[in-house]
Amino acid sequence: MTTTTISRRGLIATAAMTAAAGAISPASAQKIGDLDLADPKTRAMVRAKVQGSIAEETVYSFYRLHLYGYVNEGNLVPLTTMNNLNITKWKPLPGGNYAGTVFESGSYCKFDTDEPIEVWENPFTGEKRDVWPFIGGPLKVELGPDGGVTDETATVKPKAQRIDIIGDTIFVVSQSAFSFPNPLKPEEWPKESAGPTYFWDSHFVHAAKVADVVNPKLTRAGAFSQFQNLVSWHPWFGMGGKPGRTYGKAYGTKLKSLDELPKAARATLEKQTPEIFDVDNWTKPRLDFPEYMAWRKAKKS
Amino acid sequence: MDQQSFTRRGALAGAAAAGTLMAAGPASAATLDVNDPKNAARIRAKIMGSTREEAAMTYLRINVYAFFNEGTLKPLYTLSNLNIRRWSPQADGSFKAKVFESGTYFKFDTDEPIDMWENPFTGETRIPGDFQNGPLNLTILPDGSISTGAEATLKPKPLRSWSLGDNFFLQQASGFSYPNPWKPSEWPVESAGETSHWDSHYLFSAKLSDVANDDVANVPATVQLQNLVTWAPWLGMGQRPGRTWGRGVGAKIKSLDEVPKAALAEFRKKTPMIFETETWTALRDETQEYRNKLKAKR
Numbered sequence: 001m002t003t004t005t006i007s008r009r010g011l012i013a014t015a016a017m018t019a020a021a022g023a024i025s026p027a028s029a030q031k032i033g034d035l036d037l038a039d040p041k042t043r044a045m046v047r048a049k050v051q052g053s054i055a056e057e058t059v060y061s062f063y064r065l066h067l068y069g070y071v072n073e074g075n076l077v078p079l080t081t082m083n084n085l086n087i088t089k090w091k092p093l094p095g096g097n098y099a100g101t102v103f104e105s106g107s108y109c110k111f112d113t114d115e116p117i118e119v120w121e122n123p124f125t126g127e128k129r130d131v132w133p134f135i136g137g138p139l140k141v142e143l144g145p146d147g148g149v150t151d152e153t154a155t156v157k158p159k160a161q162r163i164d165i166i167g168d169t170i171f172v173v174s175q176s177a178f179s180f181p182n183p184l185k186p187e188e189w190p191k192e193s194a195g196p197t198y199f200w201d202s203h204f205v206h207a208a209k210v211a212d213v214v215n216p217k218l219t220r221a222g223a224f225s226q227f228q229n230l231v232s233w234h235p236w237f238g239m240g241g242k243p244g245r246t247y248g249k250a251y252g253t254k255l256k257s258l259d260e261l262p263k264a265a266r267a268t269l270e271k272q273t274p275e276i277f278d279v280d281n282w283t284k285p286r287l288d289f290p291e292y293m294a295w296r297k298a299k300k301s
Numbered sequence: 302m303d304q305q306s307f308t309r310r311g312a313l314a315g316a317a318a319a320g321t322l323m324a325a326g327p328a329s330a331a332t333l334d335v336n337d338p339k340n341a342a343r344i345r346a347k348i349m350g351s352t353r354e355e356a357a358m359t360y361l362r363i364n365v366y367a368f369f370n371e372g373t374l375k376p377l378y379t380l381s382n383l384n385i386r387r388w389s390p391q392a393d394g395s396f397k398a399k400v401f402e403s404g405t406y407f408k409f410d411t412d413e414p415i416d417m418w419e420n421p422f423t424g425e426t427r428i429p430g431d432f433q434n435g436p437l438n439l440t441i442l443p444d445g446s447i448s449t450g451a452e453a454t455l456k457p458k459p460l461r462s463w464s465l466g467d468n469f470f471l472q473q474a475s476g477f478s479y480p481n482p483w484k485p486s487e488w489p490v491e492s493a494g495e496t497s498h499w500d501s502h503y504l505f506s507a508k509l510s511d512v513a514n515d516d517v518a519n520v521p522a523t524v525q526l527q528n529l530v531t532w533a534p535w536l537g538m539g540q541r542p543g544r545t546w547g548r549g550v551g552a553k554i555k556s557l558d559e560v561p562k563a564a565l566a567e568f569r570k571k572t573p574m575i576f577e578t579e580t581w582t583a584l585r586d587e588t589q590e591y592r593n594k595l596k597a598k599r
Contacts, residue, residue, distance in 0.1 A: 066460070073498075075476035075477065075500050076476050112460050161364070162410060165561070166362075166554065167521075168521075169552050178373065201374045222466075228548055243370065247500075251470060253465050256466060260465060262465065
């Protein structure tokens with residue numbers, strides 16, 4: 001269970017289009033220039049090139065994630081903004097698939113700003129909560145013709161959606177819906193637990209120029225990346241017992257290097273999740289929920 | 302009130318990101334004078350549509366899911382959406398647009414059009430409404446704010462724009478609610494309740510170099526939409542708790558040739574008025590028309 005918690009976001013971010021083996025999308029009949037998507041190796045290459053890289057190299061992606069609260073009634077209420085940095089080390093595999101090792105972190109800011117927050121006031125309960133920055137990885141991912149292949153510890157179940165081409169842009173799209181027993185039991189964690197079952201819907205799209213995808217000189221296509229999700233309350237929000245979910249919308253791009261990271265965003269990440277800037281020495285798996293539970297328990301004692 | 306349902310979607314597509322450039326991040330400041338309201342209006346217009354007198358088109362494929370306030374999302378159908386805005390620059394620095402929009406329905410994530418749709422939760426077979434809306438009057442004012450006219454209840458809120466490398470992001474968030482013209486007492490199957498809620502978020506991603514280039518009037522952009530909306534009447538969800546959750550991806554298109562073939566064929570078959578926006582002057586409101594159709598059946 002702990003592994004699933006850590007792997008979830010990274011999996012979806014980098015290895016979307018998973019599973020669906022045998023469920024070849026309609027786009028498999030398409031051609032992109034001279035590239036025939038009916039060919040599995042070509043399809044795997046296109047997915048890897050748009051989502052990450054087909055070469056042995058590190059790909060950086062930066063997102064701004066706006067989180068809103070939906071309490072099963074009324075309109076959405078802005079909660080906070082996360083600066084999200086994803087670092088994936090890609091390499092091609094002999095069989096035509098691509099492997100990625102994923103590291104990820106997120107720093108929380110006042111909504112739609114780069115103003116980092118350490119304490120957050122819950123607009124629904126009025127309670128002041130200690131912010132719990134997000135950190136996850138390393139996670140192993142294998143990307144193939146019909147999506148990512150994840151290890152058995154991951155409960156993420158992304159489904160392939162068709163590759164779309166509109167004008168000169170190619171869209172690589174995925175959806176994932178899953179639920180799992182919440183390790184934070186309501187009776188033990190009345191403020192933090194979102195209930196006995198934890199729900200996580202997350203959808204990704206990576207959009208790149210067709211010209212970049214078909215260019216044999218490029219190992220990765222510059223991509224506009226976006227994800228949106230609907231997720232049970234994270235424990236640190238302190239929404240235990242309250243109906244609803246967080247509604248997230250995130251958007252960003254691959255970076256050419258970390259130098260492209262917006263300065264203000266980088267400052268928040270350096271402050272809250274410095275580990276993300278030292279992935280070469282980051283070998284121990286980081287587990288979000290167990291670490292949060294241990295931290296809260298230590299704080300209470 | 303009927304006007305609301307008509308104006309909402311089109312206005313969101315055409316009027317996104319009111320005022321966002323005023324809050325642009327430092328990365329864009331070196332290229333764009335974000336504090337110049339005239340600049341802000343022009344930049345917004347060229348990303349959303351055009352600063353010239355011309356039509357600008359956006360095509361989106363929207364996968365629509367059900368969220369019942371519990372469990373995970375359930376796929377419903379796919380909506381192909383074509384939005385045409387006829388833009389004209391004004392002497393005072395504003396930009397006006399007439400907004401036209403149409404939508405056709407497909408089996409989820411396919412190119413298989415549907416004339417009837419079986420609600421997987423009620424088992425009832427439903428007929429989608431005729432989705433042809435417009436024209437809506439939309440103005441980007443010289444100071445960069447947006448006016449959608451008195452008939453629109455849309456309340457787009459500016460979120461900051463920023464750049465990353467050569468990418469420029471323009472975004473907006475809109476959340477509003479209004480008394481539902483479909484009263485539960487009269488429309489127990491079609492009405493989702495006394496109040497309708499509509500949260501909708503648009504994002505445009507364009508090249509910063511295009512945005513900053515004065516010679517480019519109509520900037521290519523990737524477009525993303527997501528929303529959380531009270532059940533549409535045609536779904537026949539009645540007062541079941543929940544909303545639809547939509548995810549749309551697409552782009553501004555240079556011509557209709559860029560619309561995927563299956564989608565284009567369906568637009569021609571079911572929403573032909575979208576190809577005649579030059580002569581389309583009478584207001585069309587899909588929700589009101591759908592209600593009238595149901596009333597006539599009674």
